[in-house]
Amino acid sequence: MYKTPVSNRLHIGIFGKRNTGKSSLINAITGQDAAIVSETPGTTTDPVYKSMEILPIGPCILIDTAGIDDAGLLGEERVKRTQKVLRKTDVGIVVVEPSTDIDKFENDLIDNFVSKKLPYVFVLNKCELEGGVSRRYLxxxxxxxIEVSAKLNIGIEALKQKIMDLAPSHWSPVPLVADIIDEKDIVVLVCPxxxxxxxxxLILPQVQVMRDILDRNAIAVVTKETELKKSIDTLKKPAKLVITDSQVFETVRDILPEDYPxxxxxxxxxRHKGDLDAFVQGVSAVEKLEDGDEILIAEACTHHVQPEDIGRTKIPTWLxxxxxxxxxxxxxAGGDFPEDLKRFKLIISCGGCMVNRREIMHRIERAKVYGVAITNYGILMAYLSGILNRVIAPFK
Ligand SMILES: Nc1nc2c(ncn2[C@@H]2O[C@H](COP(=O)(O)OP(=O)(O)O)[C@@H](O)[C@H]2O)c(=O)[nH]1
Ligand code: SF4
Ligand SMILES: [Mg+2]
Known part of the structure; x- marks a missing residue:
């Protein structure tokens, strides 16, 4: 079964004090009893990520931030955890209920949404209960x-529609190649x-690129590097683009004419997961590195560390x-990104295959604030092997 990768799903962060009905709301939205609804406050203490397809929203992830309420955590820890969820959030939802005050907790969330330019909406849950302090406040x-009753299933459709309206166009990632090719173009993919x-x-990035090509009504030709020459010779006209795995870049370059895209x-x-211009600009900081300089390797997930790990072993060796x-x-690692970036001369971000674009863009924005150069694994590798100009040319 084809699953939409986690990173291409709309991330909906659901915040709110305990017992306002976050879990019940998630159940009502998904129409299933999967999220745990408990009568005792604070049974769940860590954000829960639930992947699902919701009509008409499509593939999305609901983040139940149970445990990040006003009573469960001390101020500093709460801020830290909230920030971690906010970095992934595309649309924010704050759940309140009629009889509980809206105070600094919710107002801090609004401040965060505003400063991060995140679209948000409040949900007044338990709306069948008349009156209430929070209704007046809102x-x-x-x-x-939006007035909702998770219990009586009121207002859920309106909420879904609202989420659709709020979904920022930039949550959807930059295209892979669809915008640089035309219908009926031939794109050759070299997959060792x-x-x-x-x-x-094949691996997910290869499959995703193929899908993007097909969605564009273009033609994907898939070959290993050993059959590349034959593939190219067989074509009646040159391909619009050749996309290769970096490992066989040199072999591929030697086979193709010099001006072949x-x-x-x-x-x-x-480009799809970050900002190509920022990464290309950032990589030139390599030329200015001095003895003793600090470099940050920023991994976006807790992947299994391999003996020849790219971030931990290969990049330090190449540099x-x-x-x-x-x-x-x-x-x-694991999405932790240092608060203070001043001490670094260069930040090298991973490919970000497991996270959404917003998370990588967040790093780029933070690096800009501190005036620190940022690049990513792929662009650094291309630079160090002297092929950067060639691989970015098709995107200019
Ligand atoms: N009256 C009413 N009670 C609700 C509604 N939604 C949730 N509850 C109740 O509020 C309590 C807390 O709900 P829960 O979803 O666990 O809140 P959470 O702590 O924010 O996840 C439970 O007893 C729910 O049954 C609603 O729309 N109306
Ligand atoms: S490249 Fe992918 S697997 Fe590796 S650390 Fe980044 S998100 Fe995780
Ligand atoms: Mg809950």
Whole structure:
């Protein structure tokens, strides 16, 4: 079964004090009893991510921020956890109920949404209960809200429609290649099959690019590097673009004429998941590195660390060979990103395959605030091997 990758789903962050009905609301939205509704406050203490398809929203992730309420955590820890969820959030929902005050907790959330330019809406849950302090407050302060009863299933459709309206156009990632090819164009994909490949299938980035090409009504030709020459020779007219795995870049370059449009999967994804211009600009900081400089390797998930891990082993080795400098590395894993970035000379972000674009853009924005150069694995590799100009040319 084809599943929409986590990272391409709309992330809906559901905030609110305990017992306002966050879990009940999630059940009502999804129409199933999957989220745990408990009568005792605070049974769940960690945000819960639920992937689902909701009509008419499509693939999305509901984040139940149970445990990040006003009573469960001390101020500082709450701020930290809230920020972590906010970095992934595309649309914010704050659940309140008629009889509980709206106070600093909810107002801090509004401040966060505003400063992060995140669209949000309040849900006045338990709306079948008349009157109430929070209803008055919402009206007085002109806070956008929808009246819902998770229990009686009132207002749920209106809420879904509202989420649709709020979904920012930039939550949907930048296209992979659809915008740089035309209908009926031929795109050749070079996919080496080595021992690192999974048994019996291609990997997700390759499949996603193929799908993007097909959606554009263009033609994908898939080949290993060993059959590339034959594939190209067989074509009646040159391909619009060749996209190769970076590992066989040199082989592919030697086969193709010098002016043949060529890029790599990692370049396609650097743009799709981040900001190609920012990464290209950032990578030039490599030339200015000095002994003792600090470099941040920013991994977006807690992946299984491999012996020849790219961030932990390969990149430090390549940079040592290239710069001959004694560089120091700090690794931020699992979405933890240091608050203060001043001490770094360069930030190298992972490919971000498991996270949404917003999370990578958040890092880029933060790096800009601190004036620190930022690039990503793929762009750094292309730069160090002297092929950067060629792989970014098709996107200009
Ligand atoms: N009257 C009423 N009670 C509700 C409604 N939604 C949830 N509740 C009740 O409020 C309590 C807290 O709900 P829960 O979903 O666990 O809140 P959470 O702590 O925010 O996840 C439970 O006893 C629910 O049955 C509603 O629309 N109306
Ligand atoms: S590249 Fe993908 S698997 Fe690796 S750390 Fe980043 S998000 Fe995780
Ligand atoms: Mg709950």
């Amino acid at each position: 009206i007085e302060k002109n806070i956008p809200f 099959i080595d021992s690192a490949m999974p048994q019996g299938r 060529l890029t790599s999967f990692s370049t396609v994804f650097a 040592l060979n290239y710069t001959k400098k004694d560089l120091h590395y700090e690794i931020a």
